[in-house]
Amino acid sequence: MVSGLQLSKHGSTPFEDPALYRSLVGALQYINITRPDVSYSVNNLCQFMHSPTVAHFHALKRVLRYLKGTMHLGLQLRQSPTLVVNGFSDADWAGSPDDRRSTHGYCIFLGSNLVSWCSKKQRVVSQSSTESEYRGLVVATAEITWLQHLLQELHVHLPKPLKLWKGDRGRCKDCKIIPNENLTIHHKFLMMNLKIKQQGRKKALYERSRIK
Template identity: 55%
Template sequence: MSECKPLATPAAVTQSATPSTDEFENPTQYRRLVGALQYLTITRPDLSYAVNRLCQFMHMPTDEHWGLLKRVLRYVKGTQGYGLCITPSSSTDIHAYSDSDWAECPIDRKSTSGYAVYLGTNLVSWLSRKQRTVARSSIEAEYKGLADVSAEVTWIVSLLRELGLHSGKSATLWCDNLGATYLAANPVFHARTKHVEIDYHFVRDKVASGDFVVSFVCTKDQIADVFTKPLPAPRFQALRDKLNVVSQPP
């Protein structure tokens, strides 16, 4: 596909009305290419959502999944010179963005979570992953996403303390769901969240101890949006810039 026409985004916003269920004739080739794209996500966080979705069909890819894979390759073709940019930063404060797309998967209705963790102005950790259990509300899906990023930030803080580089300030977690931010600060179990697994509630302990501050951010400023769903080209490109994925000089 070296001569293919480039595309502006790795995933289409619209889905096929009649998706193909025919098994792809060469699943080994599919797996080999997806594995290569997984390696590429080490320096290309903008590919995380699309590649994560492709990985979910490794066991039995269909012709439709092969089409989705070729779309990612067409996007890579047009952005071969892009990569994650790391620059000197005067700040060592940690702030992270967490987002979830509730019941996004049409097959099992599990939600997709994503986060982006910044050390100063640099992106140092990111994730796009389907949640392990089905969320019964958008608040629960967002709260589970907060739990994932809380675990990651806890590890980063521990590492920085060992290196003597931690600023001592509380990490700020940004979430675009008011219900989830209230739940993180409220020690009372609400009726509609009684079923949430206990291990997710360590977010509250971190907030109560002052390690984290969970704050609301409006959806248009939610950087982790790029890890949870396909986006239109202007929105995708704006968030890609905020991830510090930029065109590198030759």
């Protein structure tokens, strides 16, 4: 898909063969197992399987042409000198033009190997870019914590603490991830912290309006 392209269920004529669209997009979901580079595009296309349009089918064909031209690429696992776990999380804000919901994504590396990744639209509408980033961090933290417990059960020693990095630092100034041996960020705590900060901003704006 073209960078920055926002697909919508409006603005284009309905596709004449919805069954073909559903069949092709359904097949693309299996490619995510070895091609994480198309995870976002496939997730975006899956959101319009109930009523695809011509614009959606054009975007689908672009993904297929990309895969045809990059058949030599794939997910490769190599021996890594160190078993250091690094996670990367990012999220947009109100990226969907239809319901204004945000999309978050993460990828987790064990050494130099990519072992887990995800791109998914958030279930609720975020009121700010900070809230969108927080929700993405919560999902990434749950995954990286699960990976930590799995490695512990397999008696795999991690030489360094787990690290979770967030993208777009300017949009999430209130987020601070301090990695430690027991990396846990509780969703309830994060949302409570976010609500307190939002209430503080609203109160400050209210006081300014009263002064005026």
